[in-house]
Amino acid sequence: MTVPERPLVATGSQTVGPFFHFGLTTNAPLGSLVRQDTPGERIRLQVRVLDGDGAPVPDAMVELYQADASGAYPPPGGLLPDGFGGFGRLPTGEDGTCVFETIRPGRVPDPRGGLQAAHINVCLFMRGLLRHIYTRIYFAGDPALAEDAVLALVPEDRRPTLTAKRAEASGSWLFDIRLQGSHETVFLDL
């Protein structure tokens, strides 16, 4: 393969470790991506992280990045005119979960001229991950899943690992990240 030669080599990644909270997650408002007046369908999104034994991971950090309800990302280094920044960050608790308040994102263009299915980008950090890993949260039942160009790269039997499911009782969207095992979540190489 051809890789363009570049003058510098990226700095190596190292684990976030177990003690990041006082440095990275003291800003509790980052659990909510919305303001009172943010347009769009409000959702409560519960992310749960499970290790290779199926045990909850109590010391992970989950970062989200998403478009607004119209399918727009904020401009580089800024916010959309309505104040939407699309970024969230929370640590998991003892039960391996964290809960974000956000909106269901709109569809963003794909580079081939179509539209991607609505999704939220995820960046995951934890002790035991020497470098962060990326995944995407899609929404179960969305008819656009069938035409999403990124999902099309994923073997069909693994695609359900990328969809959040709606809990009947609470109305929350639930997304499990399984680090290993037969239902291991699909992780993306950006």
Added chain:
Amino acid sequence: MSSHTGGVAAPTGMVVHGARSQPPLLYPPYTSTIRRAPSRPLIRIPETFRDLSAPLYGSLPIGDADHDLTRQHAGEPLGERIIVAGQVLDEDGRPVPNTLIEIWQANAAGRYVHAKDDHPAPLDPNFTGAGRIVTDREGRYRFTTIKPGAYPWRNHHNAWRPAHIHFSIFGTSFASRLVTQMYFPGDPLFPQDPIMQSIPDEAARQRLVSVFDFDLTEPIWALGYRFDIVLRGRASTPFEERT
């Protein structure tokens, strides 16, 4: 795609740029990777889908004391006062201005302000160990802090982490996100530390070690260490080909 082999079989006479500069996901000497590293190959997203700008981290103002960890409390922390400064660049050598850097570290005794840190070393009421700064127009940053202590952990018998400062940086794209650790020159704990040793390439490993710098050192005040950081640029080699 070779996800866990720890090396890249480049065609003869050709070296994949940046190969072996990133740690593999599974690195058994660091035992926490064993049940937490994804076991299946990552799915590579075409370059055109990676071109997503980095988010702006919240909108919290950065306080005056956020880059000076020795001035966040009523008194001065114990320990060796140091200046840690450097430049954030991308792989093409372009400065990365206006990007958030967050750091966190143990105190001089090797103890974190964290409920789960049970190392029997004292906390310092005058030191929290967390800082933040936004890089200037030339991608430069500068913190004042104290040199963190080494500390024991339970990864293997008599395991000790070399003194380090954690860094978190956003950069210009969603793919340029970096969390890493900065070490101090000449630390005898390097060879037994599986976290540092997880980086396969020796030169890449050494770039995690800050450089003592007399030009940064302030007379009768603080020793200076330089730590430059290179973030992945756009259209970079995916991670899997670097491990």
